[in-house]
Amino acid sequence: xxxxxxxxWYDLTRDMNWDLTYVTEDEAFPPQLSNSFGVPAxxxxxxxEPYKITYSEYVHNQAGKDAGLFxxxxxxxxxxxxxxxxxxxxxxxxxxxxxxxxxEYQAGIGEARMARFGRAAAWRNMAMFGTLDETRHGxxxxxxxxxxxxxxxxxxxxxxxYHTNEWGIIxxxxxxxxxxTANDAVSMAIQLTYTFETGFTNLQFLGMAADAMKVGDxxxxxxxxxxxxxxARHAQQGEPTIKVLMKExxxxxxxNLLDRMFWRAWKLxxxxxxxxxxxxxxxxxRTHSFKEFMTEFITKQFIDQFRDFGLEKPWYWDQLLNEMxxxxxxxxxxxxxxxxxxxxxxxxxxGPAEREWLEEKYPGWNASxxxxxxxxGENIRAGHPELTLPExxxxxxxxxxxxxxxxxxxxxxxxxxxxPRILDFEGRRYTFCSEPCQWVFEQSPDQFKGxxxxxxxxxxxxxxxxxxxxxxxxxxxxPEEMGQDGTNYxxxxxxxxxxxxxxxxx
Amino acid sequence: MALFPVQGIVEGDFVIVLAPVDDTDxxxxxxxxxxxxxxxxxxxxxxxxxxxxxxxxILADDATIASTGCAPMDVLEVLQT
Numbered sequence: 001x002x003x004x005x006x007x008x009w010y011d012l013t014r015d016m017n018w019d020l021t022y023v024t025e026d027e028a029f030p031p032q033l034s035n036s037f038g039v040p041a042x043x044x045x046x047x048x049e050p051y052k053i054t055y056s057e058y059v060h061n062q063a064g065k066d067a068g069l070f071x072x073x074x075x076x077x078x079x080x081x082x083x084x085x086x087x088x089x090x091x092x093x094x095x096x097x098x099x100x101x102x103x104e105y106q107a108g109i110g111e112a113r114m115a116r117f118g119r120a121a122a123w124r125n126m127a128m129f130g131t132l133d134e135t136r137h138g139x140x141x142x143x144x145x146x147x148x149x150x151x152x153x154x155x156x157x158x159x160x161x162y163h164t165n166e167w168g169i170i171x172x173x174x175x176x177x178x179x180x181t182a183n184d185a186v187s188m189a190i191q192l193t194y195t196f197e198t199g200f201t202n203l204q205f206l207g208m209a210a211d212a213m214k215v216g217d218x219x220x221x222x223x224x225x226x227x228x229x230x231x232a233r234h235a236q237q238g239e240p241t242i243k244v245l246m247k248e249x250x251x252x253x254x255x256n257l258l259d260r261m262f263w264r265a266w267k268l269x270x271x272x273x274x275x276x277x278x279x280x281x282x283x284x285x286r287t288h289s290f291k292e293f294m295t296e297f298i299t300k301q302f303i304d305q306f307r308d309f310g311l312e313k314p315w316y317w318d319q320l321l322n323e324m325x326x327x328x329x330x331x332x333x334x335x336x337x338x339x340x341x342x343x344x345x346x347x348x349x350x351g352p353a354e355r356e357w358l359e360e361k362y363p364g365w366n367a368s369x370x371x372x373x374x375x376x377g378e379n380i381r382a383g384h385p386e387l388t389l390p391e392x393x394x395x396x397x398x399x400x401x402x403x404x405x406x407x408x409x410x411x412x413x414x415x416x417x418x419x420p421r422i423l424d425f426e427g428r429r430y431t432f433c434s435e436p437c438q439w440v441f442e443q444s445p446d447q448f449k450g451x452x453x454x455x456x457x458x459x460x461x462x463x464x465x466x467x468x469x470x471x472x473x474x475x476x477x478x479p480e481e482m483g484q485d486g487t488n489y490x491x492x493x494x495x496x497x498x499x500x501x502x503x504x505x506x
Numbered sequence: 507m508a509l510f511p512v513q514g515i516v517e518g519d520f521v522i523v524l525a526p527v528d529d530t531d532x533x534x535x536x537x538x539x540x541x542x543x544x545x546x547x548x549x550x551x552x553x554x555x556x557x558x559x560x561x562x563x564i565l566a567d568d569a570t571i572a573s574t575g576c577a578p579m580d581v582l583e584v585l586q587t
Binding site for chain 2: 334369371374379387392393394405406407419420422431455458459
């Protein structure tokens with residue numbers, strides 16, 4: 001059978017846009033599932049994806065990717081490569097799998113919603129591929145860690161994490177439910193595919209793949225590279241969606257959707273990627289700091305894209321630049337100090353060489369953040385590692401669900417006050433870590449007001465018994481799963497020689 | 507006597523902590539209970555008495571949570587003077 005060139009039939013077969021007669025527009029596209037923001041149906045039909053692919057091409061490409069990827073995994077899973085990885089890198093990938101794998105399945109739900117409720121046939125077609133992509137990513141990122149369970153049982157959290165109430169997962173779930181699991185198709189195209197995937201994860205995955213190869217983790221490197229090629233394609237659903245909104249004069253709506261999700265994405269990105277780049281990746285394999293990465297790829301390249309579409313920097317831009325100086329350093333301290341609440345074992349990354357690097361990348365780090373590690377190091381060397389473990393909980397922001405670290409920003413000279421933002425609303429008190437987090441909440445209070453943070457649950461009697469042990473059990477963490485110091489406190493003794501036999505820690 | 511949760515900040519620390527105090531506790535005790543979670547653990551110990559600041563005002567050592575009108579989950583700062 002003769003085959004026509006794709007360009008001669010693609011648009012015809014793709015554009016199955018129907019004039020509705022048996023049902024109303026709202027019945028076919030309920031606003032809760034697909035908010036048109038007042039844009040007429042025919043205007044949405046101009047939606048045109050920048051990257052074209054047919055189903056047969058898609059299947060061919062994906063099969064080839066999987067064949068290569070599973071070959072690598074087959075070989076690596078029988079080798080000693082995982083055993084020999086640096087403890088910091090292990091922390092990074094165990095954290096990654098838990099935070100991301102099941103979220104990819106949830107992203108598949110989001111893509112499927114766009115595949116049904118996207119406002120143009122072309123869009124629905126592309127989202128169908130996105131649904132398959134995200135299903136693939138969920139499967140890959142649960143299967144790869146499953147293959148290494150015999151070497152690291154905590155990799156079980158690739159599947160387990162989202163079925164728990166571990167605090168970081170509450171934060172991730174709160175964000176991702178807002179971004180895709182419970183979002184409407186139009187908002188999702190801007191908030192998931194444009195803001196999060198184009199702005200953050202596409203670039204992050206490129207960086208992580210390169211880092212993995214340098215570290216020698218060819219399994220993870222190949223995995224992430226393969227996933228990134230899918231992301232780069234389906235992330236492009238955002239661009240034509242923004243173009244339609246802009247053409248219809250909906251600039252304020254597009255800007256608002258972007259502003260809300262850019263801030264939210266920044267917070268979780270800072271927690272996950274900030275720690276991986278500046279503390280978990282072995283020093284000799286670091287190519288850039290988290291701040292350098294953010295500056296180059298996010299705040300320069302991504303901002304150019306905003307402007308190409310006629311959008312502007314979010315109103316809180318100066319606050320974002322401010323937090324890039326200090327926030328993830330505080331988060332790292334928090335994750336380390338509250339390490340029993342994590343499913344990975346964080347490394348301190350605060351030995352003399354690491355501190356020198358941090359001081360170079362973040363001038364003033366030793367004075368502003370090194371002082372906390374000084375106190376903890378002294379306690380460890382004095383034989384009191386228990387003083388580096390928690391006996392209460394940090395306050396958690398009612399928007400981002402991450403501990404409130406405003407005192408760190410204040411102590412380091414970046415904030416005018418250490419105080420959190422307090423909102424008393426409809427008889428309930430809410431605490432926020434920043435003005436944009438409060439703004440996110442106030443943009444849609446009915447959406448967020450019923451959610452209980454991990455601290456609200458603790459105080460409200462949901463967590464029983466109301467103790468550290470009770471809370472750890474509530475988070476799904478058994479003693480064997482709780483994070484410990486990833487190097488058994490070796491960092492505290494670097495530059496402070498002490499015979500190993502005399503150490504009273506571990 | 508009743509358990510009374512507050513948000514505690516130890517001066518110089520990096521994070522706000524949940525601190526359970528008692529509504530009859532004088533500020534000297536409140537300060538110790540909050541400081542317990544930060545001083546000597548993440549923040550270096552400094553000689554000198556601890557003071558509690560609430561809404562920008564240093565509270566008297568013998569004032570209690572109940573007498574000040576402090577509400578649950580208000581933010582109390584502990585200063586190492």
